[in-house]
Amino acid sequence: MIGAGVFGAWTAWSLLRKGKRVLLVDARGPANARASSGGESRLTRTSYGADEVYTRLALESLPDWKWLSESADLPVFHRLGVLFIFAGMVPYAAGTLEVHQRLGLPLETLDRAHLTRRFPQFRWDDIDLGLWEPDFGALMSRRGVQTLVTRFVAAGGEYRLTEVAVPRAAAPEADSVDELVATGQRLEAAQYVFACGPWLPTLFPDLLGPRMFVTRQEVFFFAPPPGDARFGPAAMPGWVDFNDGDMFYGTPDIEGRGVKIARDKHGAPMDPDAGDRLASVDALADVRAYMERRFPALARQPLNESRVCQYENTSSGDFLIDRHPRWRNVWLVGGGSGHGFKHGPAVGRYAAQLVTGERAALEPRFSLAAKGERQRRAVH
Numbered sequence: 001m002i003g004a005g006v007f008g009a010w011t012a013w014s015l016l017r018k019g020k021r022v023l024l025v026d027a028r029g030p031a032n033a034r035a036s037s038g039g040e041s042r043l044t045r046t047s048y049g050a051d052e053v054y055t056r057l058a059l060e061s062l063p064d065w066k067w068l069s070e071s072a073d074l075p076v077f078h079r080l081g082v083l084f085i086f087a088g089m090v091p092y093a094a095g096t097l098e099v100h101q102r103l104g105l106p107l108e109t110l111d112r113a114h115l116t117r118r119f120p121q122f123r124w125d126d127i128d129l130g131l132w133e134p135d136f137g138a139l140m141s142r143r144g145v146q147t148l149v150t151r152f153v154a155a156g157g158e159y160r161l162t163e164v165a166v167p168r169a170a171a172p173e174a175d176s177v178d179e180l181v182a183t184g185q186r187l188e189a190a191q192y193v194f195a196c197g198p199w200l201p202t203l204f205p206d207l208l209g210p211r212m213f214v215t216r217q218e219v220f221f222f223a224p225p226p227g228d229a230r231f232g233p234a235a236m237p238g239w240v241d242f243n244d245g246d247m248f249y250g251t252p253d254i255e256g257r258g259v260k261i262a263r264d265k266h267g268a269p270m271d272p273d274a275g276d277r278l279a280s281v282d283a284l285a286d287v288r289a290y291m292e293r294r295f296p297a298l299a300r301q302p303l304n305e306s307r308v309c310q311y312e313n314t315s316s317g318d319f320l321i322d323r324h325p326r327w328r329n330v331w332l333v334g335g336g337s338g339h340g341f342k343h344g345p346a347v348g349r350y351a352a353q354l355v356t357g358e359r360a361a362l363e364p365r366f367s368l369a370a371k372g373e374r375q376r377r378a379v380h
């Protein structure tokens, strides 16, 4: 198992639970600061418009996150509730409602008067609809993945810090890979699962170079006004402002880090290994302009910290979970596309079933064949 981000760690865990011998390796450490799974927190939600497949994956994953959270020293899951907000009943909102009704999932519809009463920290004058998911919230990302890797090792899995080189077969016509070359060692296994997030295009340049789009994303944490409880986790939910598909999202001041606000729009192409991670003045100004509109009491509050991360987008935003087209013992797991974290447990289960041969039929949307070379984002 190569890559100890959220996808690799949960896949390793699922394989171990099936009685397999699993070696999990990572070049930089589980949920390290350059990985897509690094950083403080991620939202988990079932609102996905009409994309029921992701509603289901998020739902299937929540019990595993709760289990991990209960077994950890500090919480991995904060049940804040998640609020999606819209200018009106746009197709994404209607699709979300339809899927939740069909699956019997709790989802409350809130009008502007209700929103104004219940969430006074937001400005509501351009919003007519809120969709409220009471059971979801925020996952502590770095803590979650690192806790899971600790559990994996305690349960008999092996973890090693090493960098795997670009995989090669012994001969051009070979249909499998015999061994991997890694820092100071060679690794031999029956199956190799690559869950290398934004490094997948580097490891498989011909195959994934044209099919994965790694983008720079910036996240900001602002100091709430001292003594103001409106921005704490007891009063403020996780939230997503749909904003015509150009979403802003954030969390309350969890664990004293600050109120998190970010724009989900894809940034410039990014090499995950290159350069310092200093947030840009432009992105900060953009978020502050948004805060002026949505959170007037926060707009002039100081910045506590910022983070630069990357999305590893596929053409549509659908995940990639498939066998390598030439090598039958090599598997590709990735393409989280800015929304993968919450689904880690379900993705891990799915990937483990593929690798062990328990599941033959692929969800067509996760296949390599469905991945185009032009970005047409369809999943939000």
Ligand SMILES: Cc1cc2nc3c(=O)[nH]c(=O)nc-3n(C[C@H](O)[C@H](O)[C@H](O)COP(=O)(O)OP(=O)(O)OC[C@H]3O[C@@H](n4cnc5c(N)ncnc54)[C@H](O)[C@@H]3O)c2cc1C
Binding pocket: 002, 003, 004, 005, 006, 007, 008, 025, 026, 027, 028, 029, 030, 031, 032, 034, 035, 036, 037, 038, 041, 042, 043, 044, 162, 163, 164, 165, 195, 196, 197, 198, 199, 200, 203, 217, 218, 219, 309, 310, 311, 333, 334, 335, 336, 337, 338, 339, 340, 341, 342, 343
């Ligand atoms: C700013 C931001 C906000 C996000 N918000 C959300 C959210 O609110 N909700 C949500 O569900 N998702 C969210 N996501 C998406 C989610 O975090 C990612 O989809 C997910 O973390 C991807 O995990 P991964 O395991 O595929 O990749 P990674 O976490 O990047 O893990 C890949 C690992 O592979 C290792 N590796 C790479 N190459 C090698 C090699 N050659 N040898 C050994 N190891 C190697 C790396 O060191 C790394 O640890 C967000 C992402 C970002 C960046």
